[in-house]
Amino acid sequence: MKQIIVLKINILFVLLTSSPSLAIGxxxxxxxxxxxxxxxxxxxxxxxxxxxxxxxxxxxxxxxxxxxxxxxxxxxxxxxxxxxxxxxxxxxxxxxxxxxxxxxxxLNPNLNLFKFYLIDQVALANNKLYFSANENNKLNKIYCLDFASGEVQLIIQDSEDIGNLAISEDGKYLAYQHYSSTYDRGSISGIKIVNLTKDEIIYSYQLDTKSFLTNLSFLANEKLLFRNVYGNNYILSLNSMNIDEYKLDTYGYFLKFHEKEVVTLKYEKGNKKYSLFNPKVNSYQSLLITKNGILKHVESIENNTFYTYYIDESGNEPKRLMKENSKTKKSEIVYDFIAQNPLKDSKYKIISYLNKDQNYSESYLYLPANYENITSELPLIILAYGGYRDRFPDFSYFMNEIFFRYLNKGFAIALVNTRGYASERRGDEYGKAQLEDTELFINTITAEFNIDKENIIVAGHSHGATMVFYYLTHSSIFKGGIAINGAADWIEQSKLKSMTGLPGEMGGEANEFMEKYERYSPLTNISEGMSPILIISGENDRQIPFEINSQRFFEKTQTMKLHHEYIHFKDEGHLIKTQENINQLTSNIERFLLKLTSL
Missing domain, CATH: 2.40.10 (Thrombin, subunit H)
Incomplete structure (x- = not known):
C-alpha cells in the first residue's frame, strides 16, 4: 500500500487509508x-x-x-x-x-514530446508522420516517421523551439512555427516553410510583435494561413511570398482553410459565430451561431449551403455531436455519448454579473437536487481556475471527480471565472483583479441564493491554486482554502516564465516591479489571522516547482506556528493522476472540509 506524507504543524503523519474510487461520472x-x-x-x-x-x-x-x-x-x-x-x-x-x-x-524513449495547448505538433502526408520533438529541454527538431519502413529520421533542426506544423496536401511543403517561449506575451515567434523535395527553406517570416503563432493551414500549394493569440490573422501567398494581415471587426480569428475560403470564429454577445470568410471580396457567410459548440468540420452541400458538424454541451448536459444546415438552421444529433450523467438531478444556474472592469462575466453555480427543500444555508465550495464556460464538467479531471461529490453532501459548488483565457486577461494586477471579481460573484449569489457567507471555501489547481494562495493572504472572507500545485512565491516563480500569469499578468518582471511583487506575492503576505489552508504538491511538477512554492509557503507558516496542512506526493507531477493518490487526496480533503465547516 502506498504512503503519502501529511504535514500538520510540526507533526509528521503517515496515512494508510484505502478508500475506493469515488469517480461519479x-x-x-x-x-x-x-x-x-x-x-x-x-x-x-x-x-x-x-x-x-x-x-x-x-x-x-x-x-x-x-x-x-x-x-x-x-x-x-x-x-x-x-x-x-x-x-x-x-x-x-x-x-x-x-x-x-x-x-x-x-519511438526513442529519450525523445521529448512536449505538450502545450497551443501546439499542434504533428502533420501527415504520403504515409509519413512529421512531428516536433527533441532529446533535451529544447524542442527544436522535426522528425519524420515513415510508416512503410518504420524508420524515424531527423529532418530539421532549428535554433529555436519548434511548435505548430502544417503540411501541404501533396507533401511537398512543410511549414512550422518557431518560438522563444510559450509565454504568449513574450514569445518571439516566426514561420518557416521547407520544400521537402529539395530539403531547403524557401520562406522565413519573423513576427514584429511578441506573440505565439498558431493554426497553420495550407490551401493546396498556394497559400498558408496562420494567426497569433490576439486576433491578428495572416495569409501568405506561396507564389509571390507576399503576406496579407487581417483583423476581424469583432474579437475573433481565423481557424483554417475550407476550399478557397477561411473558416472564422467570432465572439458576439455571448455567442460563438462561425463563418466562411472570402478574402478576395472581404465578405462573410454565416455557418453556425452557438453558445458552446466547438466546430469540427464544414461540409459543402450545394448552392452555398453547408453542413457544420460540431460538439455541443452545457453545464449539466454531456457532449454530443451535432449537424446543422447553414441555410435552414435545422440541427440534428449525429452521435451522443452514452454516459451516466451525475448532474441530471442537480440545479444548475448561469450567473452573469459585472466584473471589476464593468464587463459582464459568467460563472456557474450547482446546487443540490433537493435545494428547494433545504431550509438551512449551504456551505459553498468555489473552484477557482478561470476560463470556465457553460460546459459539462470533465470528470476525468481529478478536481471535478473530488469536489462535485459534495453536491450530495449538502454543499453548493461554483465554477468561478478567474480570467483564464487570453481575451479575459488584463496584463496587470494578477490576483487582485481575480479576487475583486470573485467577491462580486459572491455578493451576487448570496443576495439570490441560500448560501452561508461564513462557510465559503476556495479550492484550485495550478492557476486556481495560485489564486487560493492569493485569496487567503489578501482577504478574510473565506473560511479556508485548498491549493494543489499552485504558485506561492511569485518572485521566484516569475523568473521561470512557465505559467501565463507570472510575469505576464503583473505588468512586467519582478526585477522591474519588486515592491509590487512583494505586495502581491502570497509568500510575503502570510499573516497570523490567515484562514486554514490545505496545501498539496507533486514532486515531479516542474511547471510550478513545489520547492519554491508549496513547500516554502508551508515552512513559513510553521515558523509562525500557524495551523495549516501540507500533503506532498513523491510520485506525482503537475496533475494528480493515479487513482490511489486521488483516493488518498479525497479522504484528506473530506476530513479537512468537515473539520472546517463543522458539518
Whole structure:
C-alpha cells in the first residue's frame, strides 16, 4: 500500500487509508471526426480510445484500452478516412479502419514530446508522420516517421523551439512555427516553410510583435494561413511570398482553410459565430451561431449551403455531436455519448454579473437536487481556475471527480471565472483583479441564493491554486482554502516564465516591479489571522516547482506556528493522476472540509 506524507504543524503523519474510487461520472474528451465524417474517435475516462462509425452506431469499438501518458496532440486522421494515428508512452499507433488492425512503431524513449495547448505538433502526408520533438529541454527538431519502413529520421533542426506544423496536401511543403517561449506575451515567434523535395527553406517570416503563432493551414500549394493569440490573422501567398494581415471587426480569428475560403470564429454577445470568410471580396457567410459548440468540420452541400458538424454541451448536459444546415438552421444529433450523467438531478444556474472592469462575466453555480427543500444555508465550495464556460464538467479531471461529490453532501459548488483565457486577461494586477471579481460573484449569489457567507471555501489547481494562495493572504472572507500545485512565491516563480500569469499578468518582471511583487506575492503576505489552508504538491511538477512554492509557503507558516496542512506526493507531477493518490487526496480533503465547516 502506498504512503503519502501529511504535514500538520510540526507533526509528521503517515496515512494508510484505502478508500475506493469515488469517480461519479464517465468522461469523454479528445473528440475527433474523420475528414469525410465517416468515423469519430474519442477517449473515455482518460484511459481508453474508442472509434465508432457515424453511419452505424453498432460498430463502436475500443481500439486501445491502456492509454498511458498519451499525447492529445498526436491525434490525426489520414486522408480518405483510411487510418487513425495516435501516440501513447512513446509509441506511435496506426489503426487501419477498414481492416480494424492496430500496428505500432516505438519511438526513442529519450525523445521529448512536449505538450502545450497551443501546439499542434504533428502533420501527415504520403504515409509519413512529421512531428516536433527533441532529446533535451529544447524542442527544436522535426522528425519524420515513415510508416512503410518504420524508420524515424531527423529532418530539421532549428535554433529555436519548434511548435505548430502544417503540411501541404501533396507533401511537398512543410511549414512550422518557431518560438522563444510559450509565454504568449513574450514569445518571439516566426514561420518557416521547407520544400521537402529539395530539403531547403524557401520562406522565413519573423513576427514584429511578441506573440505565439498558431493554426497553420495550407490551401493546396498556394497559400498558408496562420494567426497569433490576439486576433491578428495572416495569409501568405506561396507564389509571390507576399503576406496579407487581417483583423476581424469583432474579437475573433481565423481557424483554417475550407476550399478557397477561411473558416472564422467570432465572439458576439455571448455567442460563438462561425463563418466562411472570402478574402478576395472581404465578405462573410454565416455557418453556425452557438453558445458552446466547438466546430469540427464544414461540409459543402450545394448552392452555398453547408453542413457544420460540431460538439455541443452545457453545464449539466454531456457532449454530443451535432449537424446543422447553414441555410435552414435545422440541427440534428449525429452521435451522443452514452454516459451516466451525475448532474441530471442537480440545479444548475448561469450567473452573469459585472466584473471589476464593468464587463459582464459568467460563472456557474450547482446546487443540490433537493435545494428547494433545504431550509438551512449551504456551505459553498468555489473552484477557482478561470476560463470556465457553460460546459459539462470533465470528470476525468481529478478536481471535478473530488469536489462535485459534495453536491450530495449538502454543499453548493461554483465554477468561478478567474480570467483564464487570453481575451479575459488584463496584463496587470494578477490576483487582485481575480479576487475583486470573485467577491462580486459572491455578493451576487448570496443576495439570490441560500448560501452561508461564513462557510465559503476556495479550492484550485495550478492557476486556481495560485489564486487560493492569493485569496487567503489578501482577504478574510473565506473560511479556508485548498491549493494543489499552485504558485506561492511569485518572485521566484516569475523568473521561470512557465505559467501565463507570472510575469505576464503583473505588468512586467519582478526585477522591474519588486515592491509590487512583494505586495502581491502570497509568500510575503502570510499573516497570523490567515484562514486554514490545505496545501498539496507533486514532486515531479516542474511547471510550478513545489520547492519554491508549496513547500516554502508551508515552512513559513510553521515558523509562525500557524495551523495549516501540507500533503506532498513523491510520485506525482503537475496533475494528480493515479487513482490511489486521488483516493488518498479525497479522504484528506473530506476530513479537512468537515473539520472546517463543522458539518
Amino acid at each position: 464517465q468522461s469523454v474528451n479528445q473528440i475527433s471526426t474523420s475528414p469525410k465524417q465517416n468515423y469519430i474517435a474519442y477517449v473515455k475516462d482518460q484511459k481508453s480510445l474508442w472509434i465508432s462509425s457515424l453511419l452505424n452506431r453498432n460498430k463502436e469499438k475500443m481500439v486501445y484500452s491502456n492509454l498511458n501518458d498519451f499525447n492529445e496532440r498526436f491525434f490525426i486522421w489520414s486522408k480518405e478516412d483510411a487510418k487513425f494515428i495516435f501516440e501513447s508512452n512513446h509509441t506511435v499507433y496506426i489503426y487501419d479502419l477498414e481492416n480494424q488492425k492496430l500496428d505500432s512503431i516505438p
